[in-house]
Amino acid sequence: NAGVTQTPKFQVLKTGQSMTLQCAQDMNHNSMYWYRQDPGMGLRLIYYSASEGTTDKGEVPNGYNVSRLNKREFSLRLESAAPSQTSVYFCASSEVGLPSSSSYEQYFGPGTRLTVT
Amino acid sequence: LAKTTQPISMDSYEGQEVNITCSHNNIATNDYITWYQQFPSQGPRFIIQGYKTKVTNEVASLFIPADRKSSTLSLPRVSLSDTAVYYCLVEGSGGYNKLIFGAGTRLAVHP
Numbered sequence: 001n002a003g004v005t006q007t008p009k010f011q012v013l014k015t016g017q018s019m020t021l022q023c024a025q026d027m028n029h030n031s032m033y034w035y036r037q038d039p040g041m042g043l044r045l046i047y048y049s050a051s052e053g054t055t056d057k058g059e060v061p062n063g064y065n066v067s068r069l070n071k072r073e074f075s076l077r078l079e080s081a082a083p084s085q086t087s088v089y090f091c092a093s094s095e096v097g098l099p100s101s102s103s104y105e106q107y108f109g110p111g112t113r114l115t116v117t
Numbered sequence: 118l119a120k121t122t123q124p125i126s127m128d129s130y131e132g133q134e135v136n137i138t139c140s141h142n143n144i145a146t147n148d149y150i151t152w153y154q155q156f157p158s159q160g161p162r163f164i165i166q167g168y169k170t171k172v173t174n175e176v177a178s179l180f181i182p183a184d185r186k187s188s189t190l191s192l193p194r195v196s197l198s199d200t201a202v203y204y205c206l207v208e209g210s211g212g213y214n215k216l217i218f219g220a221g222t223r224l225a226v227h228p
Contacts, residue, residue: 004160033216042204042218043161058216090160104208105151108160 001026004109006091012115013081021076021112023091031097032074033058033106034066036087043090049074050097081116088113121205126223135192137222139205142186150181150188153204155221161204165190192224200226 007022025032030051035043045058049068063085065077074093078085089112094104122140129135141150149168153161165172167179167188178191192199202221 035218040220042220044218045216048216092160105163105166106153106161108162111158111160 003027004091004093004107006089006109006112008112009110010113012117013078014117015082017081018077018079019081020078021089021091021114022073023075023109024073025091025093025107026072027093027095027107028071029093029095029107030071031094031104032068033092033094033097034064034074034076035090035092036060036085037090037111038087046076046089048097078114081114083116086114086116120217121207121219123203123205123219123222125220126225128225128227129195130227131196132194135195135199135224135226137190137192137203137205137224138187139190140187141205141207144185144207148207150179150185151206151208152177152179152190153206153218155202155204161218164203166208195224195226197226197228200224 004025033048034046036046037043044060046060046064047055047058047066049055052071055066055068067075091109092106094106097104149166151166152164154164155161165174165177165179167181169181172179180189202223204218204221
């Protein structure tokens with residue numbers, strides 16, 4: 001099993017450009033998440049998907065959109081990139097999760113390092 | 118928001134036991150406490166999770182007092198490869214405010 005995979009690993013964008021970060025999991029998990037991590041800080045939740053067909057905003061959703069394409073895939077789109085979106089983006093999945101469960105182990109991908117100039 | 122407080126950094130030496138304490142004063146009745154480990158340039162990795170008293174697995178122990186307002190991750194006999202950032206997370210139902218990763222504790226293990 002590959003676990004959680006993310007593409008691309010690195011990306012440089014100019015301000016105003018758009019791009020989609022891809023995430024896929026092969027563990028048949030129901031819930032998926034997108035986080036961003038800025039230098040020296042913890043992870044902040046951007047969006048999550050409790051199950052196929054549903055998405056909800058997290059702590060920092062502004063400037064992002066998501067699509068839960070199917071049970072395996074959860075993509076994050078930046079419509080008009082800004083320097084403030086320079087960060088490392090992590091995708092994660094769990095068997096169950098928000099909003100109903102109290103106990104769930106998240107599996108994280110390797111991250112996408114995004115720089116916006 | 119469910120907020121946790123941890124020390125910013127800790128130092129230890131190979132072979133010692135390391136205890137990292139996390140404060141979570143506003144933990145709810147049905148919340149679990151989870152610890153993750155993160156190495157540079159990698160995503161966090163689940164270490165251990167607990168609800169009350171003590172939980173032990175092959176890599177760590179988690180101690181949770183009766184009031185559940187804090188928890189302590191214990192790493193026995195650390196090695197250089199345990200150098201990482203450790204995050205305490207309070208997870209529970211009810212919404213995204215239960216998924217708050219703080220800045221974590223940066224553990225440095227020295228030879």
